[in-house]
Amino acid sequence: MNTEKFFALSRRGFLKSTGAAVVAGTLLPQLGFAKQSAGSSNTLKVGLIGCGGRGAGAASQALQADPNVVLTAMGDVFQDRLDESYKELAEMYPEKVRVDKAHRFIGFDAYKKVIESDVDVVLLATPPAFRPDHMMAAIEAGKHAFCEKPVAIDAPGVRKVLAAAKKAKEKKLSVVSGFCFRYDFPKRALFEKVLKGEIGEIKNVYTVRNGEELWSNPRQPGWTDMEYQLRNWLYYDWLSGDFITEMMVHSLDMMSWALGDKNPIRATGTGGRQSRVEEVYGNAYDHFAIEYEYEKGVKGIHFSRQQNGCSTTNRVEVAGTQGNAFIQGNKHEITGKVNWQYNGEKNDMYQTEHDELFASIRNGKPINDGEVMARSSMLGVLGKMVAYTGQTITWEDALNSKVALSPAIDQYNWDLKWATAPVARPGITKLL
Numbered sequence: 001m002n003t004e005k006f007f008a009l010s011r012r013g014f015l016k017s018t019g020a021a022v023v024a025g026t027l028l029p030q031l032g033f034a035k036q037s038a039g040s041s042n043t044l045k046v047g048l049i050g051c052g053g054r055g056a057g058a059a060s061q062a063l064q065a066d067p068n069v070v071l072t073a074m075g076d077v078f079q080d081r082l083d084e085s086y087k088e089l090a091e092m093y094p095e096k097v098r099v100d101k102a103h104r105f106i107g108f109d110a111y112k113k114v115i116e117s118d119v120d121v122v123l124l125a126t127p128p129a130f131r132p133d134h135m136m137a138a139i140e141a142g143k144h145a146f147c148e149k150p151v152a153i154d155a156p157g158v159r160k161v162l163a164a165a166k167k168a169k170e171k172k173l174s175v176v177s178g179f180c181f182r183y184d185f186p187k188r189a190l191f192e193k194v195l196k197g198e199i200g201e202i203k204n205v206y207t208v209r210n211g212e213e214l215w216s217n218p219r220q221p222g223w224t225d226m227e228y229q230l231r232n233w234l235y236y237d238w239l240s241g242d243f244i245t246e247m248m249v250h251s252l253d254m255m256s257w258a259l260g261d262k263n264p265i266r267a268t269g270t271g272g273r274q275s276r277v278e279e280v281y282g283n284a285y286d287h288f289a290i291e292y293e294y295e296k297g298v299k300g301i302h303f304s305r306q307q308n309g310c311s312t313t314n315r316v317e318v319a320g321t322q323g324n325a326f327i328q329g330n331k332h333e334i335t336g337k338v339n340w341q342y343n344g345e346k347n348d349m350y351q352t353e354h355d356e357l358f359a360s361i362r363n364g365k366p367i368n369d370g371e372v373m374a375r376s377s378m379l380g381v382l383g384k385m386v387a388y389t390g391q392t393i394t395w396e397d398a399l400n401s402k403v404a405l406s407p408a409i410d411q412y413n414w415d416l417k418w419a420t421a422p423v424a425r426p427g428i429t430k431l432l
Contacts, residue, residue: 042068043068043069043070044066044068044069044070044120044121044358044361045069045070045071045072045073045118045119045120045121046059046062046063046069046070046071046072046073046119046120046121046122046123047071047072047073047074047075047114047115047117047119047121047122047123047143048071048073048074048075048085048114048122048123048125049075049076049110049111049114049115049122049123049124049125049126049134050075050076050123050124050125050126050127050130050148051074051075051076051078051081051082051084051085051086051125052076052081052085052125054125054148054178055076055085055123055125055126055148056084056085056088056089057350058123058125058146058148058178058350058354059071059085059089059123060089060092060093061350061351061353061354062121062123062146062354062357062358063089063093063096063097064351064354065351065354065355065357065358065359066358066359066362069096069358070096070097070098071089071093071096071097071098071099072098072099072103072117072118072119073099073103073104073105073113073114073117073119074086074099074103074104074105074114075104075105075106075110075111075113075114076105076106076110076126077106077107077108077110077230078106078230078231079106082104082106086099086104103117108409108412108413111126111130111133111134111137112137115137115138115141115143116141119143120143120144120361121143121144121145121146121357121358121361122134122138122143122144122145122146123145123146123148124138124145124146124147124148125148127230127233127239127240128148128149128150128151128152128153128239128240128241128245128246129153129157129233129238129239129240129241129405129406130409131147131148131150131151131152131157131161132151132152132156132157132158132160132161132164133160133409135147135151135160135161135164135175136160136161136163136164136167139164139167139168139171139173139175140164140167142171142173143173144173144174144175144357144361144366145168145173145174145175145176146176146177146178146353146354146357147175147176147177147178147369147373148177148178149177149178149179149180149249149250149253149373149376149377150241150245150246150249150373150376150377150380151177151373151374151377152241152374152377152378152381153237153238153239153240153241153245153377153381153405153406154241154381154401154403154404154405154406155378155381155398155399155400155401155402155403156401156402156403156404157404158374158377158378158381158399159399161370161373161374161377162370162371162374164370165368165370165371165374166370168366168368168370169366169368169370172364172366173366173368174357174360174361174366174367174368175366175367175368175369175370176353176354176356176357176360176367176369177353177369177370177372177373178353178373179249179250179253179369179372179373179376180250180349180350180353181250181253181254181257181349182253182257182369182372183347183349183350183352183353183356184347184349184352185344185345185346185347185349185352186330186332186342186344186346187254187327187332189332189342189344190325190327190332190333190334190342191254191257191258193325193334193338193340194258194318194320194325194334195258195260198322198323198334198337198338198340199318199319199320199321199322199323199324199325199334199336199337199338200320200321200322200323200336200337201320201321202258202259202298202318202319202320203298203299203319203320203321204298204299204300204301204318204319205255205258205259205299205300205301205316205317205318205319206301206302206303206316206317206318206319207251207252207254207255207300207301207302207303207315207316207317208251208302208303208304208313208314208315209247209248209250209251209303209304209313209314209315210303210304210305210307210310210311210312210313210314211304211305211306211312211314212306212307212308212309212310212312213276213286213306213307213308214234214306215234216232216234216235216280216281217231217232224414224415225417225418226412226413226414226415226416226418227414229282229418229420232280232282234246234284235280235281235282235283235284236282236283236284236420237282237283237284237384237405237421238405238406238418238420238421239406240284241380241381241384241405242284242285242384243284243285243286243288243304243306244271244285244288244290244302244304244380244383244384244387245377245380245381245383245384246380248288248302248304248380248383249376249377249379249380251302251304251314251316252300252302252376252379252380252383253372253376253379254316254327255292255300255302255316255379256300256372256375256376256379258316258318258325259294259298259300261371261372261375262294262295263375263395264292264293264294264300264379264382264395265293265294265295265394265395266292266293266392266393266394266395267290267291267292267293267382267383267385267386267392267393267395267398268290268291268293268386268391268392269288269289269290269291269383269386269387270288270289270290270387270390270426271285271287271288271289271290271384271387271388271426272285272286272287272387272426273285273286273287273423274286274287274307275307275308275309276306276307282420283420283421283422283423283424285387285423285424286305286306286307287304287305287306287307288302288303288304288305288383288384288387289302289303289387290302290303290383290386290387292379292382292383302383313328314328314329315327315328316328320336322336322337322338323335323336323337323338324336378395378398378399381398382395382398385398385401385431385432387424387426388424388426388429388431389424389426389427389429389430389431389432390426390427390429393432397432398432401431401432403431403432406418
C-alpha cells in the first residue's frame with residue numbers, strides 16, 4: 001500500500017483549508033440560510049450516535065453552531081445513556097431537540113437506524129472501535145460527519161477511514177474530526193509560524209502528557225462481560241486502542257502538525273503497568289514512551305502516563321535550527337531568531353469545530369479532515385504496537401497490518417464472548 005498517496009497533504013494545502021474554514025465560521029451570521037447541499041430544506045437535521053458525555057457535548061455544540069439546526073435522532077447501545085443525554089439536551093434546547101420516541105434507537109444496530117433516518121449530519125461519539133464502520137456507513141449514505149478522535153484503533157480501521165475519507169471527497173461531504181487542537185486559535189497561529197519556517201528547520205518535537213487515572217464503572221448484577229467492558233471501554237485495547245491511542249493521540253496530532261503531517265519512517269518505544277495493575281483496568285498500560293523517527297534524522301518523542309499521586313503536565317516543545325516553539329496551558333510562544341507570544345483572540349475549540357463544520361455545509365465548501373485524523377490515529381496505533389511488542393516497527397509495516405482487534409461490526413451481541421488479550425509483554429507479544 002502506497003501510504004504517501006493516501007496521506008499527501010502539503011503544508012500550504014493545510015493552511016489554506018484551515019484559513020478558509022476560519023473565514024467561513026466568521027461569516028456564518030451574514031450568510032443567512034443559503035440552501036445547503038444535503039437536501040432541499042434550510043433546516044439541518046442532526047443525528048447523534050453514541051450518547052455518553054462526549055456525545056452529548058458534541059450535540060450541544062452542534063445545536064449552537066447554526067441558527068437553523070435541530071437534533072432529530074439519537075442512538076446508543078444503552079437505554080440509560082440515551083435517556084440521560086436526551087433529558088439534558090431537551091432541557092437545554094427545548095426548541096431544537098425534536099427526537100420523538102420512534103427516533104431514539106437502542107442496540108448495536110442503532111447507528112444504522114440513525115443514519116437511515118432523515119438526517120443531514122451525524123455525530124460519531126461511540127467508543128473508538130466502532131468509528132471506522134460508523135464513518136463508512138455515514139459517508140456511503142451521503143451524510144456529513146463529525147468524528148470524535150481517535151478514528152480507529154488498529155490498521156484495518158485506519159485503512160477503512162482513509163477509504164471513507166476519499167469517498168467523502170468524491171461526494172463533496174464535510175468530515176470534521178475531534179482533534180480539537182486543530183481548531184484552537186492560539187495553536188493555529190503558532191503552528192502556522194512553525195510551518196512557515198520561523199524557527200528554521202525542525203530537528204525534534206517533544207510531547208508529554210502526564211495525568212491521573214480516569215473513571216470506571218463497578219460491575220452490576222446482570223451485566224454480561226460485553227456490557228461490563230463496554231461500560232469500561234477505556235481499559236480494553238480492543239475498544240479504545242489503549243490510552244496512547246484514545247487520549248494521548250491529541251499530543252501525537254500536534255507532533256504531526258508541527259512536522260507538516262508527514263509519515264514517520266519507524267518507531268521504537270516502551271510502556272507498561274506500574275501502578276494501575278488491578279483487574280478493573282483491563283489490559284491497558286499506564287505509561288508509554290515512544291520515539292518516532294522521521295526523514296533527515298528528525299525525531300518525535302512522546303511520553304505519557306496515567307498514574308495517581310504523580311506530577312502532571314501537558315506540553316509540546318518544538319526545536320528548530322533557529323528557535324523553539326512551546327505550548328503549555330495558555331502559553332503559546334516562540335523564542336530564538338523570532339520572539340513571539342500569542343495575545344490574540346481566544347476561542348472554545350470544541351465549539352469552533354462545529355461552527356466550521358456547519359458553515360462549510362452552508363457554503364458548499366466541504367472540510368475534509370479525513371487524512372489528517374487517520375494519520376494521527378495511526379501514530380497512536382503504531383506507538384501502542386512498538387510498546388506492546390518491544391520491537392522497532394516501520395510505518396509501512398504497521399499500516400499494512402491485518403490484525404483487527406475487534407469483532408466485525410455485525411457480530412456484536414450482549415452474549416458475545418470476545419476474548420480480551422492478556423496484558424502485553426514486550427519481547428513476547430506479537431501484533432503484526
